Amino acid sequence: MLTKVPFLLTVFWFLVLGCFKVVVGADCLSTELKITNTDNKPFSFNTALHTYFRASVTGASVRGLKGCKTLNKDPDPKNPIEGQEDRDAVNFPGFVDCVYLDAPNELHFDNGLGDQIIIKNTNWSDAVLWNPHVQMEACYRDFVCVENAKLGDVKLEPGQYWTATQLLSIS
Template structure:
């Protein structure tokens, strides 16, 4: 399908009609709808021109999360991914995208690699799996993340499952975070928050304040 800015996109639909939209530029999921309700958010000022990454949905951070030796969050969100596989089951639909090194990536990170990104849509679920393979003859290290934007009411949203985690509070000084420990069962967002949670569990519950728990 053709998306905004005439960029190619995929529409992945489960048998129960849940739906995800994925742009090949950046391998970015921009929409995930359950019962026609979109649970993801794309910024109003997002551009779809391949000059900047798509600001919203589920962008990739690869091979670097945050600032560092190469551009912020790496180049995975600035390159075209390709479709290598798709599958349908009774309760889900899935597609696998691939990203390989090229002149653009090698100019800033001189390694050969293959990234396989599988996206699966179920009746009321969205799951992702990212596999990185070193296809070079020398070792490399990397960091990665999915920088997810959820649609939410900040005044009502909350997260459960972080109690007991060590924290690094980057507000007001990101360069000198304050160490602490989360003692709340439910983390809320009454104002600006920039906090890192260390050793967080694999599963958290996010209440978007709009009637959905993810």
Template sequence: MLCSAPTMRAARAARPAAAARAAPGRRAVFAVRASAGAGVADLQKKFGIKGNVEFVEGKAGTPTVVLKHSCGASAQVYLHGACVTSWKQASGDEVLYVRPDAVFDKSKPISGGVPHCFPQFGPGAMQQHGFARNLDWEVASTSADLQPDEKDPEVELVLTENDYTLKMWPHKFKAVYTVTLHGEQLRTDFRVINTGDAPFSFTSALHTYFEVLHVDKAKVTGLKGLTYLDKSKDPKNPATGKESRDAVTFGSGLVDSVYLDAPAHVELDVGTGAAVAIDASGWKDVVVWNPHLTMKECYESFVCVENALAGGPVTVQPGDSWRATTNFQVVDL
């Protein structure tokens, strides 16, 4: 529920694994590419997997894929922006947050969940946060298997250059984004492949919104001692500082900080006795954001902890690729 207190409960990794072992099934893999412009019925026919992967009409009729794990966890991904808008534990408790001002008619990016920032994080030469969150992604494949040593429910989405992107960023590329439910854990895998004949550079992020009991109770651990860029006063000319706190807190004002060379593991205490553990590879930085009174209707209900390449760009040579992964899990405190 938007702008409401969560009832998120802690999840144990052993429980979903046991559930998967208790319900063996056959493997199903579908790898025919289909445009997001295809009808939901066509997508379901080509890529749907009964009980695990379902294509439905989301809000405003926008094509959406729902992943369902045998343990009861679920995730929802809009093809517009390849945006994960829901990740629920087996209990039914929502972990992510979608803002009340979010629109789903493709007139603008979806505000909430896990939006993409690519090939630019924040302000710069092109539009804010680039173009990946503004476009429909294609479905490349889906898979599901309830055998313990095989794949969990998964969807792979692809974005390539077009006239719209080339006007802003004159490069040929292939972005591949895979979303997987591993029990109650949410996993993402983001790859960028240079399909052109010249090197290109980019910045990027997963702009993840998490629901919290109250912004005053939320805190992020794992960032102490890091150098950070404070963008709260001037995003284009951030001040530099060094984090001295054991936990980054919110509620006293706008928070917009880029923590450079962040560790692979950080945790967000959501204020309910549980935390979201975030484990990443490939993403060099962590961005912590809360808009405070600039979004006074809902800022108390969420914070963003973003895996990012925000401190500086990465360069990919022709024929090469860059890859980053994340694993999100709810844990007891």
């Protein structure tokens, strides 16, 4: 839990309480992020869970993003290319850094190693797929990121809170 930490006040300029809860089950993992505005003025934020999965980059794929508006950050992260996802299964053929706006609350991830992972969420509106490819030559073949995100600003008045959950399970 983070609250009233002097360093954080120099970075964020407001008082906030952040709580991240993790529950590990036999065949699932759930997380909950709760942000509470404990200040006397409103503030806005956005956030993402940088979820790294062990995977075979050549066999990994994500289903459930077809039809989403995309912001492809390759080749220029500062000027993403807008588009729409038309693939049933999105794979990782090289460098991947793509935002999926208004993503569904359930995605299906095949890690290319024989595991099918269901990613369910509440209150995360977006998703991000990422793999650095040869920028991290030593390890890029062994992982991919499938991130839940809230990229539009969340505005909290004093005393208000925002909560989002994620459930990862093996199908």
